[in-house]
Each structure stands twice: as structure tokens, then as C-alpha cells.
Amino acid sequence: xxRSQNRILFETIKRLLRKGAAGNLRKIVNKTHAADLSxxxxxxxxxxxxxxxxxxxxKEKKGLLLSELEKDTFLRLIxxxxxxxxxxxxxxMPNDDVADLIGKLPPERASSILEGMNKxxxxxxxxxxxxxxxxxxxxxxxxxxxLKEDITAGEAIASLQKEYRDVExxxxxxxxxxxxxxxxxxxxxxxxxxxxxxxxxxFMTIDVLSVQTDxxxxxxxxxxxxxxxLAVPVTDENNKLxxxxxxxxxxxxxxxxxxxxxxxxxGAGEEFGETKSVFLSTRNRxxxxxxxxLGGILAxxxxxxxxxxxxxxxxxxxxxxVIMGMGGNVGTQSSTIVVRGIxxxxxxxxxIIPVVWKEVLIGSILGICYGLFIGIVAASSYSKWQLGIVxxxxxxxxxxxxxxxxxxxxxxxxxxxxxPAVATGPFVTTAIDIxxxxxxxxxxxxxxxx
Amino acid sequence: xxRSQNRILFETIKRLLRKGAAGNLRKIVNKTHAADLSxxxxxxxxxxxxxxxxxxxxKEKKGLLLSELEKDTFLRLIxxxxxxxxxxxxxxMPNDDVADLIGKLPPERASSILEGMNKxxxxxxxxxxxxxxxxxxxxxxxxxxxLKEDITAGEAIASLQKEYRDVExxxxxxxxxxxxxxxxxxxxxxxxxxxxxxxxxxFMTIDVLSVQTDxxxxxxxxxxxxxxxLAVPVTDENNKLxxxxxxxxxxxxxxxxxxxxxxxxxGAGEEFGETKSVFLSTRNRxxxxxxxxLGGILAxxxxxxxxxxxxxxxxxxxxxxVIMGMGGNVGTQSSTIVVRGIxxxxxxxxxIIPVVWKEVLIGSILGICYGLFIGIVAASSYSKWQLGIVxxxxxxxxxxxxxxxxxxxxxxxxxxxxxPAVATGPFVTTAIDIxxxxxxxxxxxxxxxx
Numbered sequence: 044x045x046r047s048q049n050r051i052l053f054e055t056i057k058r059l060l061r062k063g064a065a066g067n068l069r070k071i072v073n074k075t076h077a078a079d080l081s082x083x084x085x086x087x088x089x090x091x092x093x094x095x096x097x098x099x100x101x102k103e104k105k106g107l108l109l110s111e112l113e114k115d116t117f118l119r120l121i122x123x124x125x126x127x128x129x130x131x132x133x134x135x136m137p138n139d140d141v142a143d144l145i146g147k148l149p150p151e152r153a154s155s156i157l158e159g160m161n162k163x164x165x166x167x168x169x170x171x172x173x174x175x176x177x178x179x180x181x182x183x184x185x186x187x188x189x190l191k192e193d194i195t196a197g198e199a200i201a202s203l204q205k206e207y208r209d210v211e212x213x214x215x216x217x218x219x220x221x222x223x224x225x226x227x228x229x230x231x232x233x234x235x236x237x238x239x240x241x242x243x244x245x246f247m248t249i250d251v252l253s254v255q256t257d258x259x260x261x262x263x264x265x266x267x268x269x270x271x272x273l274a275v276p277v278t279d280e281n282n283k284l285x286x287x288x289x290x291x292x293x294x295x296x297x298x299x300x301x302x303x304x305x306x307x308x309x310g311a312g313e314e315f316g317e318t319k320s321v322f323l324s325t326r327n328r329x330x331x332x333x334x335x336x337l338g339g340i341l342a343x344x345x346x347x348x349x350x351x352x353x354x355x356x357x358x359x360x361x362x363x364x365v366i367m368g369m370g371g372n373v374g375t376q377s378s379t380i381v382v383r384g385i386x387x388x389x390x391x392x393x394x395i396i397p398v399v400w401k402e403v404l405i406g407s408i409l410g411i412c413y414g415l416f417i418g419i420v421a422a423s424s425y426s427k428w429q430l431g432i433v434x435x436x437x438x439x440x441x442x443x444x445x446x447x448x449x450x451x452x453x454x455x456x457x458x459x460x461x462x463p464a465v466a467t468g469p470f471v472t473t474a475i476d477i478x479x480x481x482x483x484x485x486x487x488x489x490x491x492x493x
Numbered sequence: 494x495x496r497s498q499n500r501i502l503f504e505t506i507k508r509l510l511r512k513g514a515a516g517n518l519r520k521i522v523n524k525t526h527a528a529d530l531s532x533x534x535x536x537x538x539x540x541x542x543x544x545x546x547x548x549x550x551x552k553e554k555k556g557l558l559l560s561e562l563e564k565d566t567f568l569r570l571i572x573x574x575x576x577x578x579x580x581x582x583x584x585x586m587p588n589d590d591v592a593d594l595i596g597k598l599p600p601e602r603a604s605s606i607l608e609g610m611n612k613x614x615x616x617x618x619x620x621x622x623x624x625x626x627x628x629x630x631x632x633x634x635x636x637x638x639x640l641k642e643d644i645t646a647g648e649a650i651a652s653l654q655k656e657y658r659d660v661e662x663x664x665x666x667x668x669x670x671x672x673x674x675x676x677x678x679x680x681x682x683x684x685x686x687x688x689x690x691x692x693x694x695x696f697m698t699i700d701v702l703s704v705q706t707d708x709x710x711x712x713x714x715x716x717x718x719x720x721x722x723l724a725v726p727v728t729d730e731n732n733k734l735x736x737x738x739x740x741x742x743x744x745x746x747x748x749x750x751x752x753x754x755x756x757x758x759x760g761a762g763e764e765f766g767e768t769k770s771v772f773l774s775t776r777n778r779x780x781x782x783x784x785x786x787l788g789g790i791l792a793x794x795x796x797x798x799x800x801x802x803x804x805x806x807x808x809x810x811x812x813x814x815v816i817m818g819m820g821g822n823v824g825t826q827s828s829t830i831v832v833r834g835i836x837x838x839x840x841x842x843x844x845i846i847p848v849v850w851k852e853v854l855i856g857s858i859l860g861i862c863y864g865l866f867i868g869i870v871a872a873s874s875y876s877k878w879q880l881g882i883v884x885x886x887x888x889x890x891x892x893x894x895x896x897x898x899x900x901x902x903x904x905x906x907x908x909x910x911x912x913p914a915v916a917t918g919p920f921v922t923t924a925i926d927i928x929x930x931x932x933x934x935x936x937x938x939x940x941x942x943x
Contacts, residue, residue, distance in 0.1 A: 050843065078719045082838055268744045269528045290740050294718045297744060301751035302833055305758070309829035310822060321851055325858045328826050335822040336863055339815025340870055346811035347874075353807045360803055360810035361796035364926055365789025367814060371821070372760060372785040372919050376778050379759035383752055388532055393500065401771055408775045413786055420790055424797075469822050476814055 053083050060091050069098045077104050081111035092120055103135040110140050114147055121148070130159045138164060139184045139286075142171035146181075179263050180256030182296070183277040183286030189219045190243055192226055197239030217276050217284055218247045225253055225276055225284040253278050256285065263288060264296045265388060304386060307464040308379065310334075331469050338473030342480050349484040352491075358425055359487055362434050363480060369413055370441035370479040371472050377402045377449030378471050382463045385453065392457045399450045406446025410439035433483075433490045440486065441479035448474050503533050510541050519548045527554050531561035542570060553585040560590050564597055571598070580609045588614060589634045589736075592621035596631075629713050630706030632746070633727040633736030639669045640693055642676055647689030667726050667734055668697045675703055675726055675734040703728050706735065713738060714746045715838060754836060757914035758829065760784075781919050788923030792930050799934040802941075808875055809883075809937055813930060816887050819863055820929040821922050824895030827852045828921050831903045832913045842907045849900045856896025860889035883933075883940045890936065891929035898924050 052075060059068040072080070072095055080099075084092050099105050109117060109132065121129065133141045133156070145153045145168060157165045167185055174180025190199050199216070216234070218227040227247030237246050253276045254263050267275055267290060277286040310331035346353070346363075353359055381398065384390030390398055418435025422428050452471050453463035502525060509518040522530070522545050530549075534542050549555050559567060559582065571579065583591045583606070595603045595618060607615045617635055624630025640649050649666070666684070668677040677697030687696050703726045704713050717725055717740060727736040760781035796803070796813075803809055831848065834840030840848055868885020872878050902921050903913035 050841065053841075076720060078721070082719075085839060086841070086844075268748060269532075270526060271528070271741050273741060290744065291721050291723060294740065294744060294747060297747050297751070298718060298837065301747070301755075302837060305751075305755055305829060305833050308755070308759075309825045321854050321858070324851075325855050328823070328855065329859060329862065331826070332819065332822055332859060332863060335818045336815070336867060339812075339818045340867065342814035342818075343811040343871070344874075346814070347808070350807055350811075353810055354804075357800055357804045357807065357810075358797070360807075360813065361793040361800075362789075363810065363813045364792035364796070364817060364930055365786070367817065368785045368789045368792075368923065368926055369782065372782055372922070373778070375759045376781070379755060383755050387748065387752060389535060391500065391503075391536065394536075401774075404771050405775050405778065408771070409779060409782060412779065413782065417786065417790065421793070424794075472822070473818065476818055480814055 049079055049082070052079065053086070056083065056095075057087070060087070060094065065098075068095075069100075072098055073100055073104075077107035078111055080108050084108075084112060084116055089119060092116065093123060096120060096124075102132050106132045106136040106140070109144060110136070117144070117147060121152075126156055126159055129156055133160065134164070137184060137186065138167045139171060139182065142168045142181075143176065146172055146176050174256055177260050178256060179254045179258040179260065179277045179288060180286070182260055182263070182292055183256070183288050184292075185286045187276070187284070187287040188216050189223075189284055190216055190229075192218050192220055192244040192247070193242055195239060196234045196237045196241050196243065196246075199234050199243060200239070203234075215274055215276075217251070217287075218243050219284050222281075223283045225251060225278050225282060227251060228276075251276065253284075254288070255280070260296050261300050264293045264300065267293045268297065269388070300386075304382065304464045307462070308382060310469040334469040335473050338469075338477055342477050345477065345481050346484070349488075352484060352488055356487065356491060358430070359433075359484070362421060362437070363483070365417055366434070366437050366441050366479050366483050367476050369410075369417075369438050370445040370475045373406055373409055373442045374445030374449035374471055374475045377406070377446045378453050381450045381453045385457050385463055392454065395451070395454045395458065398454060399447060402446040402450035403443060406442045407439070410442035413442070414439035429490050433487045437479070437483040437486050440482045441475070444478045444482065445475045448478070499529055499532070502529065503536070506533065506545075507537070510537070510544065515548075518545075519550075522548055523550055523554075527557035528561055530558050534558075534562060534566055539569060542566065543573060546570060546574075552582050556582045556586040556590070559594060560586070567594070567597060571602075576606055576609055579606055583610065584614070587634060587636065588617045589621060589632065592618045592631075593626065596622055596626050624706055627710050628706060629704045629708045629710065629727045629738060630736070632710055632713070632742055633706070633738050634742075635736045637726070637734070637737040638666050639673075639734055640666055640679075642668050642670055642694040642697070643692055645689060646684045646687045646691050646693065646696075649684050649693060650689070653684075665724055665726075667701070667737075668693050669734050672731075673733045675701060675728050675732060677701060678726075701726065703734075704738070705730070710746050711750050714743045714750065717743045718747065719838070750836075754832065754914045757912070758832060760919040784919040785923050788919075788927055792927050795927065795931050796934070799938075802934060802938055806937065806941060808880070809934075812871060812884050812887070813933070815867055816884070816891050816929050816933050817926050819860075819867075819888050820891035820895040820925045823856055823859055823892045824899035824921055824925045827856070827896045827899030828903050831900045835903065835907050835913055842904065845901070845904045845908065848904060849897065852896040852900035853893060856892045857889070860892035863892070864889035879940050883937045887929070887933040887936050890932045891925070894928045894932065895925045898928070 052071075056068070056071060056075075059071065075083075080095065084095075087095075096105065096108065099108065109121070112120070133144070136144075141164070145156060148156070157168065160168070171181070171183075171185065176182070188203065190202065194202070203216075215228050215230065217225060218229060220226045227244065227249045228251045229243060229247040233246055252266065252270060252272065254266065256277055256279050263275065266272075267288070272290070274287050274289045276284055277288060279285050310328075381390060381402070384398075385392060414435040414437075417438050418431040421434040422431025449471050452474075456465070457463045502521075506518070506521060506525075509521065525533075530545065534545075537545075546555065546558065549558065559571070562570065583594070586594075591614070595606060598606070607618065610618070621631070621633075621635065626632070638653065640652065644652070653666075665678050665680065667675060668679060670676045677694065677699045678701045679693060679697040683696055702716065702720060702722065704716065706727055706729050713725065716722075717738070722740070724737050724739045726734055727738060729735050760778075831840060831852070834848075835842060864885040864887075867888050868881040871884040872881025899921055902924075906915070907913040
């Protein structure tokens with residue numbers, strides 16, 4: 044939720060924009076944190092975004108703001124800014140952030156900006172751009188402290204003070220061999236405690252947790268979160284140290300990935316699109332509903348087949364919603380638990396049978412409870428005990444089917460390396476709906492002998 | 494997903510447990526990271542958990558493992574460990590982690606352990622225990638660097654080397670006045686750059702972002718994530734600096750809160766319970782399904798009222814699933830987007846009308862597309878054009894209702910400070926189901942003139 048102080052700030056900026064009070068607007072905008080401005084950008088028109096961006100004085104802040112914007116907003120804004128201004132903004136930023144921004148640009152624009160940048164920076168950015176932006180290589184920072192294994196603690200301290208003055212907070216000091224390969228890690232405190240003549244390789248920790256450049260960012264986030272470390276070194280295929288990923292970047296990834304999972308499970312696209320236009324949001328959501336639409340049409344053909352039954356026992360129609368609803372909801376519970384369990388590492392993908400078995404067991408117990416309850420309501424309202432049995436056992440069968448499909452499908456998807464989050468939502472619920480209705484009518488035909 | 498190396502490790506430990514190979518087991522367990530052991534604990538029996546815990550030699554590792562365990566597993570394990578061993582384990586841990594563990598214990602056990610601890614630690618822990626464990630006070634670390642504003646840069650460096658040698662990574666150096674109130678912050682680099690005679694208060698940054706002890710941990714996480722800071726100072730009601738929260742604790746909170754939101758939205762309880770027993774999981778999930786059960790029974794009474802209509806037009810029953818399904822799925826999309834938008838700050842709670850309006854607009858467009866499609870299928874399969882109109886406009890009405898309820902309900906809940914995530918799932922879908930079915934029959938009666 045937006046903090047109240049931000050709400051007041053936003054109202055003030057909006058008022059100043061309306062009034063055209065340039066002086067006050069400039070003052071307040073330049074005092075506001077770039078992260079807050081980026082949120083504010085989601086709620087104002089493009090021309091107001093441009094006005095605010097132009098009056099920001101500090102180039103570093105302009106850069107921070109650009110980094111925080113949604114891709115669409117960023118692209119629109121940057122199309123109106125001349126190359127030389129962009130280059131001077133990028134020069135204030137760390138190269139991993141520069142690479143992120145340039146990676147979003149259309150190719151021609153990207154290369155014209157890269158050409159205008161100074162050579163060292165542009166080369167570094169080009170190296171970073173070669174990695175997929177959702178991998179360790181794409182998110183790593185190429186500036187880090189790397190000390191040679193055969194220097195002494197004293198030499199290491201001197202080199203820290205001389206060469207690495209711009210690395211503000213060296214969480215860990217990585218140690219490399221003569222080929223630049225990661226061989227160990229030591230802490231600032233170790234440098235101070237050990238005699239200054241001692242070689243790094245004699246006291247460094249050699250058991251270093253590292254990730255490779257092509258590891259998925261979600262995997263990296265899990266490692267950093269699980270082992271409570273502040274940074275993780277990134278190595279290339281030859282074990283050469285090429286960058287580090289720090290915990291503050293991990294936070295953004297964890298939030299992004301959680302949002303992505305939640306939206307995918309609800310079948311609402313992958314990216315958060317609330318600030319996008321109605322048209323874009325609709326286009327995003329349309330295809331996901333198609334599964335549910337086809338499922339519905341299938342259900343209709345199934346029920347049509349039972350029309351003879353229905354015309355004799357019209358009251359059967361009244362229980363379609365409760366049977367579908369109980370199945371759908373318990374199935375959503377199962378698949379959500381499985382998807383989240385896999386995402387957080389609490390469920391092992393190999394354990395298909397125990398996981399599904401447990402869900403089906405839960406489905407059976409819940410099905411017996413609710414089947415009994417709903418069956419009694421059905422039997423007593425129509426004074427037909429057979430109806431109670433039919434409805435009750437249909438609720439039970441629907442809930443067993445739902446927990447089975449709801450847990451099995453995401454487990455299977457994960458097994459074949461497809462994101463289990465996409466398997467839930469419309470697909471699973473639709474399958475459950477169809478099967479529940481089918482079994483309902485089969486049970487009815489059996490018990491009413493028609 | 495569990496990394497493959499862990500899978501192999503787990504298989505090995507399981508085999509050694511079965512074989513009772515004590516020597517090898519001891520070796521491999523003591524080499525495994527506590528975080529990995531804690532995951533493994535989710536998959537083995539209590540007696541095996543106890544065996545593994547007992548053979549861990551390093552007390553610090555025992556403590557780390559205890560910190561990482563699920564509450565139930567922790568309580569069961571600790572009930573078998575004598576006080577004096579627990580106290581010696583707690584002594585190796587930071588006091589905020591100690592407070593977390595003691596906070597989980599039954600009161601008598603907690604006080605007997607606190608009595609056994611050394612006085613300084615136990616007092617600090619008792620102070621921490623006074624804060625709600627989901628607030629800034631409950632998660633903060635009471636050890637931090639606090640320098641007086643009227644000392645010089647040189648004195649500050651000396652004090653860092655002497656007093657704060659055990660604070661491994663001082664991200665930020667907080668500056669306090671004579672009453673312990675937070676007045677500024679400075680960096681290690683500033684201390685080095687400025688002349689050593691300069692007073693801290695003359696160069697410190699006075700604009701410090703801080704949080705109060707009673708702020709909800711989710712709020713704290715948002716601030717740290719939004720402003721990309723590595724730590725945030727915590728102050729009490731008198732603005733006295735009492736602790737800090739570092740980014741590595743924030744990561745756990747963000748993951749926890751995301752899991753909580755996902756589970757709540759699916760109506761599957763709040764805590765991740767996959768490792769709990771079938772009975773506990775069932776009990777957790779039973780009440781959430783009750784909304785859906787009552788809704789289903791209500792739908793059944795509504796449909797019963799239309800029995801006359803249904804007996805004449807039996808085929809109407811066949812379209813109940815598709816109309817309910819389309820509404821349910823688009824409604825889930827809307828509420829998920831709104832709930833996640835509120836959680837990530839992309840939707841402002843005050844904006845009820847524009848947010849709901851946008852959703853209804855999207856619902857209308859999607860409703861027209863799918864209404865046309867499903868209407869045509871319906872009309873052509875029964876060769877009845879009225880049926881096409883009835884089904885098509887029911888799909889449209891159901892999708893409009895769904896986007897309206899799906900977005901309005903969580904916005905209203907957030908407005909009155911009830912967690913919007915609980916509003917979604919069973920409650921919203923059930924309301925949508927009932928209204929969709931009701932409107933369907935009303936539309937049918939209107940068009941077929943019965």
C-alpha cells in the first residue's frame with residue numbers, strides 16, 4: 044500500500060502540474076526520491092512525465108528514474124531525449140544498470156548510443172548485453188574486488204585503499220589465481236587479524252559458493268536467500284570470475300518473480316500491466332481465457348449428451364454450480380500449494396507420488412465432509428434420499444478429481460521443465476470442471492437407473 | 494526447484510540413515526550447510542531429524558538449523574533437548590535470532606531458558622520479545638554502529654576499530670545525539686576523506702530514512718526494496734535509535750509475504766503447510782471452502798426457482814458451466830491484478846473508481862469477444878438464434894459482473910484496512926458464480942418469453 048506521505052506528495056505534484064507552477068514544481072520534484080517519482084509516473088499523462096523528467100537537475104537522479112520505469116513508459120520517454128543527453132546520464136550509472144536500459148532499446152538506437160559512449164564503458168556494456176537479461180550474467184555487476192592468491196594480507200590492504208577506493212562496500216574479497224579463476228574468498232577482518240606477511244592463499248576460505256553466468260536469475264535468488272549471503276560471485280564456463288550479484292538486486296528479482304507467478308497462476312499474463320492501456324491489458328488477458336472458453340463449450344456438449352436424463356430429472360441442473368465450485372476451489376488450493384512449494388523448494392519435483400497422494404487424501408477427507416453436508420441439504424430440500432446420495436458422492440468425486448489434477452499437472456510440468464505456474468489457473472480449473480460435470484451425470488444415471 | 498546436487502545429497506543421507514552408517518553419516522551431515530539440512534528435515538521422520546541434529550558438532554550450526562526450521566518441527570525437536578544445551582547453542586547466535594526462537598516456545602520453557610542465559614543477553618532478548626514479531630521491532634538487530642554527533646572523524650575511526658570490531662559489515666554509520674536520538678548517517682568513506690579533526694555533525698547526512706518499532710514488517714520490506722538501501726535504522730517513539738534491519742532479513746520477509754498472499758488468494762490458509770500432516774492441512778483448508786459451499790447451495794436454491802423454465806428449456810442447463818467458468822476466470826484475473834497491484838504499490842487504494850472502471854471496461858471487451866463466439870456456437874448447435882443471444886449476452890453480463898466484483902471487493906477491503914488477499918479466492922468467485930447464474934436465467938426468461 045502506498046504510504047500516506049507519498050499520497051500527499053503525489054497530490055501536491057499533481058496540483059502544481061495543473062497550475063503550471065514551474066518554480067515550486069522544480070523544487071519539489073528535485074527533492075523527491077527517484078523511486079517515488081517512478082511510481083508517480085504510473086498515474087500521470089505522458090506530457091506530465093516529460094515535464095517532470097526535464098526539470099530534474101541531477102543526472103544521476105534522471106538515470107535512477109529511467110532504471111525504475113516500466114518498459115513502455117521508459118521507451119516512450121527516451122524516444123524524445125537526444126542521444127548526447129542520454130549518454131551523459133548513462134555515464135553516471137553503473138554499467139550493469141546501463142546494460143539493462145540499453146537492452147530495452149530498439150537495436151539502431153542502442154548501437155548509436157553505444158557508439159557515443161566512452162570506449163571502456165561501451166565495451167563492458169556490450170559484454171553484459173551478450174547474456175540473457177534473466178540470467179546471472181545479465182544481472183551481475185562487473186565491478187568487484189578480486190585479489191591475487193599469492194599476495195600478502197598487507198599488500199591486499201594497500202591494494203584495497205589504492206585500486207578499489209570506488210568500490211564502496213566490499214562485502215567479500217574474492218581471491219583469484221593467475222588465470223583469473225575464482226579460488227577463494229576472505230573477509231576484511233581476516234586481512235586485519237592475520238600477520239601482514241601471510242599470503243592470502245594460506246588463510247582464505249576455499250569453499251566458495253558461486254554461480255555460472257547462464258544460471259536463471261530465479262535460481263540465483265534462491266541461493267542467495269537460502270544461504271543468507273550478501274553477494275554471490277559469478278563465473279564463466281572456465282571458472283573465471285566475471286562479476287558479482289549483490290543482495291539488493293536479488294530483492295527486486297524475488298518480488299518480480301513472485302508477481303509473475305501470481306499473475307500466471309491467475310492466467311493474467313506475466314507482467315504487471317495495471318499501468319498499461321485497456322487495450323494492452325485486454326490483449327494480454329484474452330488468450331488465457333480461451334482454455335476456459337473451450338472447456339466450457341466441451342462441458343456444454345457433455346451435458347447435451349445427458350439431455351434425456353435432464354429432461355426427466357430437471358432438478359439435477361441445480362447442483363451443477365455447487366459440484367463445479369467445490370471441485371474448482373479445492374483444485375486451486377492444491378495447485379497453488381504445489382506451485383508455491385516447488386518455487387520455494389519445499390516440494391521436491393521427484394516426489395510426484397507422495398505429493399499427489401497427500402493431496403488426494405486431503406481431497407477425500409474434505410470431500411466426505413462437504414459431500415455429506417451438501418448431500419443432506421439436497422436430500423432434504425427435495426425429500427429424495429437418492430438425490431442426496433447422488434449429489435453427495437458427486438461432490439466427493441469432484442473434490443478427489445480436483446486435488447488429483449490440481450497437484451499432478453503442476454508436478455508433471457515441473458518435471459519436464461515447464462514453469463508449473465502456467466499450468467494452474469484456467470487450464471487446471473477447466474479440466475476439473477469438465478470431469479466433475481461428467482462424473483456427476485454418470486453417477487446420477489447409475490443411481491436413478493435411467 | 495531443488496538443485497540437483499541437493500537431491501543427490503539428500504538421497505545419500507537417506508541411504509546412510511537407513512543403513513545406520515554412523516561414521517559416514519556424521520561426516521556428511523557436518524559438511525552440509527544448515528540451510529540445506531533444514532529443507533531435508535521437511536522430508537524425514539522425527540527420529541531421523543533427532544539423529545541428525547544430535548550428530549551436528551558445531552553449536553553455531555545447530556543454532557542456524559533451529560532458526561531455519563518450520564515452527565512445528567522446531568517445537569518437537571526442542572522439547573527433547575535439555576535447557577543447558579539449548580542455552581549454549583543460543584549463546585552462539587545473534588540476539589534477534591535468539592528472540593525469534595524463544596518467542597516460539599511455550600511460556601514456561603521460554604522463561605526457564607531466559608533465566609539460564611547470561612544477564613546482558615537475556616535482558617536484550619526480553620526487550621526484543623516485547624515487540625510483535627511481525628513488526629520492525631520484532632525483526633530488528635539490536636547491535637549496530639552508533640556514533641555521537643560531537644566526536645571527530647578521527648575519533649570515530651578509532652572507536653570503530655576498538656568498540657565495534659565484532660560488527661562485521663557496518664553498512665552505514667548512524668549518528669546519534671546525547672539522548673541517543675538518531676540525527677544523521679555517514680559512510681566509512683566520508684570518515685576517511687574528511688580531515689580527522691572534523692566533527693561528524695558537520696558532514697553527516699541529516700536526511701535519514703528510518704522506521705518506527707511498530708511498523709509492519711511488510712511495510713519495512715517495501716521501503717528497503719523501493720529505495721535500494723542495505724539497512725534501515727529503527728527508532729522508538731522518542732526517535733531513539735534502538736536497532737537496525739538489514740537487507741538479508743528483508744529477503745526472507747518478501748518471500749514469506751508473497752507466499753502468504755498467494756496462499757490466501759487461493760483460500761489455502763496462510764502458512765505453507767506442505768510439510769504438515771494431512772490432518773493439519775485438511776483443517777487449514779476446510780473453512781475456506783465453506784464460502785464456496787454456501788455459495789453453491791445458494792446457487793442451487795436460485796436455480797430451483799427457475800425449475801419451470803428449465804423443464805421447458807432443458808438445454809439451458811448445458812450452458813451453466815461455460816457462463817460460470819468465463820465469469821470465474823476473468824474475475825480471478827481482476828482480483829489478482831488488484832491484490833498484487835496494491836501489494837507492490839502500483840495501485841493506489843484511493844483510486845477505487847478508475848481501477849474498477851478500467852477492469853469493467855476490460856471485462857466488457859472480453860465479454861463481447863467471448864460472448865459472440867460462445868453465442869454463435871450455442872445458436873448453431875441448437876439451430877436457435879434466440880439461444881445464441883441468451884447465452885452470448887449471459888457470458889457478457891457474467892464477465893462484467895466478475896470484473897466489477899473482482900476489482901471492487903479487494904479495493905474496498907484494502908480501504909478499510911483488511912488484507913485484500915483474503916477477499917479474493919473463494920469469496921469473490923462464489924459471489925460471481927451466484928450472480929452469473931441468476932442473470933443467465935433472468936435473461937433467458939426475458940428472451941424466451943416464459
